[in-house]
Amino acid sequence: MWKTRIIALLILLLGIGLGFFVYKSEISHRNLAPDAKITGVAKYPFKLGLDLSGGTHLLYKADVSLVDSTELKNSMDALRDVIERRVNVFGVSEPIVQVQNGGFSNAGEEHLIVDLPGVTDVSKAIEMIGQTPMLDFRTENPNKDQVQEATVGADGVVKLNINSQFIMTDLTGRYLDKAILEFDQTTGEPKVSLQFDAEGSLLFEKITKENVGKTVAIFLDGEPISIPTVNEAISGGKAQISGNFTPTEAKTLVGRLNSGALPVPIVLISTQTIGPSLGVQATTAGVKAALIGFLAIALFLIIWYRLPGIIAVVALSIYVVIMLSIFKLLPVTLTAAGVAGFIISIGIAVDANVLIFERIKEELRNGESILDSIHYGFKRAWFSVRDSNISSMITAVILFWFGTTLIKGFALVFLIGVLISMISAISITRVFLYTLNIKNKNKLTGFLFGSGFSDASTITANVMSIGRQAVQK
Amino acid sequence: MFIIKNKKIFVTISAVLVSLSIISMIVFGLNLGIDFKGGSLLEVEYTNSRPEQNIIEETIKPLSIGETLVQPMGEMGYSIKTRDITEQERAKIMQSLGSNAVEKSFTSIGPSVGAELVRKSLISFILVSLGIIFWIAFSFRKVSKPVSSWKYGFIAIVSLIHDIIIPVGVFSILSHFSGVEVDTLFVVAVLTILGLSVSDTIVVFDRIRENIRVGHFKTFEETVGRSINQVYVRSIATSSTVIIALLALVFFGPASTRVFAIMLTAGMFFGTYSSIFLASPLLVYVENWQKK
Numbered sequence: 173m174w175k176t177r178i179i180a181l182l183i184l185l186l187g188i189g190l191g192f193f194v195y196k197s198e199i200s201h202r203n204l205a206p207d208a209k210i211t212g213v214a215k216y217p218f219k220l221g222l223d224l225s226g227g228t229h230l231l232y233k234a235d236v237s238l239v240d241s242t243e244l245k246n247s248m249d250a251l252r253d254v255i256e257r258r259v260n261v262f263g264v265s266e267p268i269v270q271v272q273n274g275g276f277s278n279a280g281e282e283h284l285i286v287d288l289p290g291v292t293d294v295s296k297a298i299e300m301i302g303q304t305p306m307l308d309f310r311t312e313n314p315n316k317d318q319v320q321e322a323t324v325g326a327d328g329v330v331k332l333n334i335n336s337q338f339i340m341t342d343l344t345g346r347y348l349d350k351a352i353l354e355f356d357q358t359t360g361e362p363k364v365s366l367q368f369d370a371e372g373s374l375l376f377e378k379i380t381k382e383n384v385g386k387t388v389a390i391f392l393d394g395e396p397i398s399i400p401t402v403n404e405a406i407s408g409g410k411a412q413i414s415g416n417f418t419p420t421e422a423k424t425l426v427g428r429l430n431s432g433a434l435p436v437p438i439v440l441i442s443t444q445t446i447g448p449s450l451g452v453q454a455t456t457a458g459v460k461a462a463l464i465g466f467l468a469i470a471l472f473l474i475i476w477y478r479l480p481g482i483i484a485v486v487a488l489s490i491y492v493v494i495m496l497s498i499f500k501l502l503p504v505t506l507t508a509a510g511v512a513g514f515i516i517s518i519g520i521a522v523d524a525n526v527l528i529f530e531r532i533k534e535e536l537r538n539g540e541s542i543l544d545s546i547h548y549g550f551k552r553a554w555f556s557v558r559d560s561n562i563s564s565m566i567t568a569v570i571l572f573w574f575g576t577t578l579i580k581g582f583a584l585v586f587l588i589g590v591l592i593s594m595i596s597a598i599s600i601t602r603v604f605l606y607t608l609n610i611k612n613k614n615k616l617t618g619f620l621f622g623s624g625f626s627d628a629s630t631i632t633a634n635v636m637s638i639g640r641q642a643v644q645k
Numbered sequence: 646m647f648i649i650k651n652k653k654i655f656v657t658i659s660a661v662l663v664s665l666s667i668i669s670m671i672v673f674g675l676n677l678g679i680d681f682k683g684g685s686l687l688e689v690e691y692t693n694s695r696p697e698q699n700i701i702e703e704t705i706k707p708l709s710i711g712e713t714l715v716q717p718m719g720e721m722g723y724s725i726k727t728r729d730i731t732e733q734e735r736a737k738i739m740q741s742l743g744s745n746a747v748e749k750s751f752t753s754i755g756p757s758v759g760a761e762l763v764r765k766s767l768i769s770f771i772l773v774s775l776g777i778i779f780w781i782a783f784s785f786r787k788v789s790k791p792v793s794s795w796k797y798g799f800i801a802i803v804s805l806i807h808d809i810i811i812p813v814g815v816f817s818i819l820s821h822f823s824g825v826e827v828d829t830l831f832v833v834a835v836l837t838i839l840g841l842s843v844s845d846t847i848v849v850f851d852r853i854r855e856n857i858r859v860g861h862f863k864t865f866e867e868t869v870g871r872s873i874n875q876v877y878v879r880s881i882a883t884s885s886t887v888i889i890a891l892l893a894l895v896f897f898g899p900a901s902t903r904v905f906a907i908m909l910t911a912g913m914f915f916g917t918y919s920s921i922f923l924a925s926p927l928l929v930y931v932e933n934w935q936k937k
Contacts, residue, residue, distance in 0.1 A: 223901065231758060281757065294751065298732050441755035443732070450688075450749045454899035465893030469886050476882065509830060512894055512902040516837075516909065519890030523883040530879035556851070559784065560844035560883075566776040567840030571833060574769045576762060578829050586837070 173609060180607040183600055187490035194496045216500040219266075220289075221507035221581055224455045226448035227289040228297045229577075232438040234282040238340065239436060248273070248282055250346050250435040255286060258301055264288050284438060285577070294445050306434045307345035310338035310389045310396075311379060338389045338396070341379055344435055347372025349409075351429035353422055356414070362422035364413045364429070373409025381405035392425075394437075458511035465515050466492065469522060477529050479620035480605065484525040487600040491521050494592055504588070507581035517589025523560065524597030528553040542610050542617060550602050557598065561590050649870035652926030659923045662915070663807055666814020673817045678826030681763050683756035685730045688749040689742060690722035698723070704741045710734060716824065722749065729753045766832040773836045777843050778802065784847050792865075792932050797854075800927045801846045804919040808842040809835060812911040816904070825904045834908040841887070841909075842916025845880055849920045852876045853928070865932050869925050877921050884917040 193213060201217035204210065222229050239247045248271045256269045272283035291297045313336065349372070352365040368376055379388060380402045390398045390413050398413045417425065470488065473481035495514065499506060506514075532549030540548065568590065571583035610617055648655060679686055701715050701723055714726040725738065730753055739748060781801045785794040813835065819825055853872040862868040891913065894906035 231755075233755075233757065281761070292748075295732050295736060440732075442729075442758045443751065443753040445748070445751040447747070447749045449747075454901060457897060457899040461893045461896075461898035464897050465890040468889045468893060472886065472889060508899045508901045509833065509905070512898065512905060515890050515894050515898070516887060519887035520841075522886045526879055526882045526886065530882070534875075556848055559847055559851070563777055563780055563843045563847075564837075564840040566780060567773050567836050570769055570772045570776060571836060574765050574772070575833075576765065576829060579769075579833055582830075582833055 176603060176606045180603045183490065183603060184486075187486075187493055190490075190493040190497045194493055194500065197500060216503070218496075218499060219503040219505045220451070220455065221505045221510065221577075222287055222289060222444070222451075223446050223508050223578075224451050224458070224506060224511075225289045226292055226446050226451035227287065228291045228294055228446075229442075229444040230286040230288070230297065230301065230440060231442035232284040232286065232301075233441045234284055235437045235439065236282050244282070245273075247346070247435045248284070251284060251438070254434055255284065255301060259286065259288065264291055283441075287577075290448075292445055292447055294443055298440060298443075302440075306392065306394065306437055307348065307429065308391050309341050309343040309376075309379060310391055311341055311383050312386050312388075313337055313339045338391075341375070343368075343372060343375045343379060345429070346435035347375060348429060351426045353426045354412075361414060362417045362419045364417070364422055364425055366411045366413065366429070368409035368411070370409075373407070376409050376411060377405055377407045454508050458508060458515075462511065462515050462518070466518055469518060473522060473525075477526075479608075480525070480529045480532070480601075483601055483604045483608075484522055484529070484597075486604060487525065487596055488518065488522055490600055491593055491596040492518065494596060495589060498588060498592070499585075504584060505581060506585070507578060509578055509582035510585040513582040513585035514589060517586060517593060520561075520564070520590060521593030521597060524553075524557040524594060525601055527556050527560070528597070528601065531556075543606075546602075546605050550598065554598065557594060561594055564590050646867070646870040646874070648873050648922060649866055649926060649929055652929060655922035656926050656930075659807055659919065662814075663810050666810045666817075669814045669821075670817045673821035675813070675817055676820055676824075676826045678828040679726070679729075679752065679754050679759070680828045681759045681766075683729050683754050683759040685727045685735070685751070685753040687725040687727075687735065687738060687751050688718060688722060689725070689739075689746040690719070690749050691745050692721075692747060693745060695721050695723070701725070701742070705738060708734070708737050708741060710738070729755050762829065766829075769832065769836060773839055777805070777839055781843065781847070785850070792928060792935070796931055797850050797928070800924050800931065801843060801850065803927065804846055804924040805839065805843055807919050807923060808838055808912055808916040811915045812838060812908045815911045816908055819904060819907065830902065830905040831908070834905050834912070837909060838912030838916065842912060842919070845884065845917055845920040846924045848880060849873065849876055849925055850928075853925070866929050869929050873921055873925050880917055880921060884913050888913050 193216075197213035197216045198218065200212065200214040201210075204214055234248060234251060236244060236247065252269050252271050256267070259267045259269060266289055268285070268287040270285045272285055286297075286301060288297050347368050349367045349369045352367070354363045354365050355361065356363055383402050384404060385402065387399050387401050389396045390400075390411075400412075400414075466488070470485045473484045473488075475481070477484065495517070498504065504510070528549050531553040532545045535545035535548045535552075536542065565587060568583045568587035571579050572587060575583055610620075695717075698715055698717060702713065705713050705715070705725065710727050710730060712728065716724050716726070718724045730738075735751060735753070739746065778798075781798045782795075785797040785801075816825075816827075816831065820827075849872065852875055853869055856862060856868045856872050856875075857865075862871055888910055891906050891910040895903060895910060898906060
C-alpha cells in the first residue's frame with residue numbers, strides 16, 4: 173500500500189514540477205531583454221508556427237533539370253546551406269530552411285521551404301533570398317555558327333543572342349571556395365578573384381586544358397559577365413573575372429559570391445505572410461479555447477463520475493503539463509491546427525478514463541468488491557482503450573507522413589497526444605485510485621463510484637429488475 | 646431494446662440525413678479553395694473607416710490583375726481573391742488601397758503547389774481508408790456466428806461512410822452561406838473523423854460478440870439490444886468529452902480552425918449516433934435477411 177502511495181506522491185510531484193517548468197520557462201523567456209544571453213529554463217519557450225507568430229513562408233521550386241540524378245541530394249543540400257547562410261546574415265531569428273524532396277506526391281519537383289518568423293515584409297524577404305547570384309562557367313558551343321540567333325532591335329542594331337554560343341559545364345558556384353576583391357596593379361581596375369575548392373579546381377583545370385585558345389564564358393545569373401580567352405591550362409583553381417566593374421559593383425559581387433552562389437536556380441512558387449496582429453489573435457483564441465475546453469471537461473467528469481472523476485481531472489492535468497513540456501523540450505512547432513489537435517486530444521485523453529470507470533461500475537454491479545472492481549475494470553478496459561486509439565493513430569501517422577507543414581503540425585500533436593493520453597490515463601488514474609484504498613462498500617462509496625443520476629448500488633437493483641422484465645417478456 | 650425495436654425509425658433518420666447531405670453537396674457544391682486551385686488571397690484591414698466594396702473593386706481594376714473577388718471580412722476588413730500574383734503585383738494592390746489599409750495576411754499559391762496538395766490529399770485519403778479497413782478486418786478476424794465477421798466489417802464501413810458524408814454535407818451548407826472553401830484542414834477533418842468514428846462502432850460490435858460468446862440472451866436481436874444498453878452510456882460519455890473540447894474550439898478558438906472544428910463536431914456526433922442507432926440495427930437487418 174505504502175509503495176503505491178509513494179508512487180502516487182512522486183507522480184503528483186512530477187506533475188507539479190513539470191507545471192512549474194512550463195510556467196517558469198514561459199515567464200522567464202518573455203521577460204528576457206532583447207539581446208540578453210538566454211540561459212536556464214528560458215531556453216525552452218513554446219515554438220510557434222508562422223500562423224501564430226506572424227511571419228513569411230516561401231516555397232521555391234528548384235530547377236534541377238541540369239543536375240545529374242546522383243548529385244541531386246548534394247545539390248539540394250548545398251542549396252539549403254546557401255539559403256540558410258543568406259537568411260542568417262540577415263538576422264532573422266530562428267529561420268527554417270528545409271528541402272522537400274521530389275517524390276511521387278509532388279510530381280518529382282524539388283522544393284525548398286523557407287520560413288521566416290517575424291518577417292512580414294515579403295518583398296524584403298524575397299529580395300534577401302533572391303539576391304544570391306548564380307555563377308557558372310560555360311565553354312564555346314561546338315555548333316556555335318549554326319545556332320546563331322540574332323534579333324534586330326527597335327533601334328536597328330543587330331543583337332546576337334550570346335547564350336546560344338555557349339554550353340554549360342559542370343563548374344558552377346557550388347565549387348567556389350571564396351571570392352576576393354582585387355585591383356589591377358597597372359590599370360587600377362577592380363577584379364574579382366575566384367578560388368575553387370579541390371573538386372572545382374580539377375574541373376577548372378580540365379575545362380581550361382580542353383579549351384586552350386578558345387573562350388570560356390563566366391555567367392552570372394544567366395548573363396555573361398566576362399568572356400576571357402584561355403591561354404593555357406590553369407591548375408590550382410584560381411580564376412579571375414574582369415568585367416568592367418565599378419569598385420562598388422565588384423565589392424557587392426564579392427560579398428554575394430562569398431555568402432554562397434546558388435548551385436541550382438530557384439523559382440518562387442508560393443508565398444504566405446501572416447501579419448503579427450493576426451498571429452496574436454489566433455494564439456489568444458487558441459489558449460482561451462484550450463482553457464475553456466479543459467474546464468468544461470473537468471466539470472463534466474466531476475459531475476458525472478464523482479470520485480473517479482476528480483481523480484481523472486488530476487490525471488488530465490498531469491497529462492496537460494506533460495504535453496506542454498514535450499512541446500517545449502522536443503520542441504514541437506505549434507500552429508493553429510496543432511493547438512486544435514491538442515484541444516481535441518484533451519477530449520480524447522479522458523476517453524480512456526471513461527471506458528475504465530464504466531467498466532469498474534459494471535464490475536461493482538456484478539457484485540465484486542471495490543478493489544477487485546478497480547483491478548478488473550482496468551484489466552478489461554485496457555483492450556477497448558488500446559483498440560479505440562489505434563484507428564486515430566493510423567490516421568495521424570499517415571497524415572504526418574504525407575502532409576504539408578500545416579497538416580504535419582496537426583498530426584504530430586495529435587499522435588503524441590493519443591500516445592501520452594493512453595499511458596497517463598491508465599497508469600496515473602490507477603495509482604491514484606489504489607492510493608485512496610477504499611475497501612468498504614456502502615452507501616457513500618456506492619454514490620462516489622456511481623455516475624450520472626444513479627449510484628453504483630442502485631444501478632444494480634435497476635438493472636436486475638430490467639433484466640427480469642426482459643426475461644418475463 | 647428500445648433502439649432495436651424502433652430500428653426502422655433510426656435507420657430512416659440516417660438515410661434521410663445522408664440523402665440531404667448528398668443533395669446539398671450536389672446543389673451547393675464544394676468550392677475548392679486556393680490551397681488546391683492555386684491563386685492569391687490578400688486580407689487587409691482598415692485602421693479607421695472601411696471604404697465601400699465597389700470602391701475597392703474599382704481601385705484594383707486598372708491594375709490588370711484579372712478576375713478579382715472582393716469580400717468584406719470582419720468589421721473593418723476585406724479579403725481579395727485573385728489568380729496567383731507576383732510580389733510586385735501584391736505591392737501594387739497594397740499601394741492602390743492606400744495607407745489606411747493594413748495587410749493582415751497574404752497567401753499566393755502556384756498551380757503546381759495546388760496540384761501537389763491534391764495528390765497528397767488523395768494519397769492520404771486512400772492510405773487512411775485502407776489502414777482503417779485493414780484495422781476493421783483485423784478487429785473482426787475471429788468469426789462469430791450467426792453473422793460472419795466480414796459482415797461486421799462491411800457494416801462498420803457503411804456507418805463510416807455515413808459519418809463522413811454528413812459532415813461534408815454540413816460543410817457544403819456552410820460553404821454556400823459563409824463562403825468557406827475546401828482547404829487543407831477540410832482534408833484533415835475528413836481523415837480525422839475516419840479515425841475517430843470507427844472506434845466507437847468497434848466498441849459496440851465487440852460487446853455484441855462478447856455477449857454472443859457468453860450466450861446469456863436467447864435471440865440475436867436481444868443480444869444486440871442488450872449490448873447497446875450496456876455500452877451506449879460510455880459511448881455517449883466518451884464522445885461528449887471530445888465534443889465539449891471541439892465546441893470550445895468552435896466558439897472560442899482561432900478563426901482559422903473554426904470550420905475544421907464544426908466539421909469534427911458533426912463527425913463525432915454522427916459517428917456516435919451511427920455506432921448505436923445505425924450499425925447495430927443494420928446488423929439485425931442483415932441477420933434477419935440471412936435467415937429468410
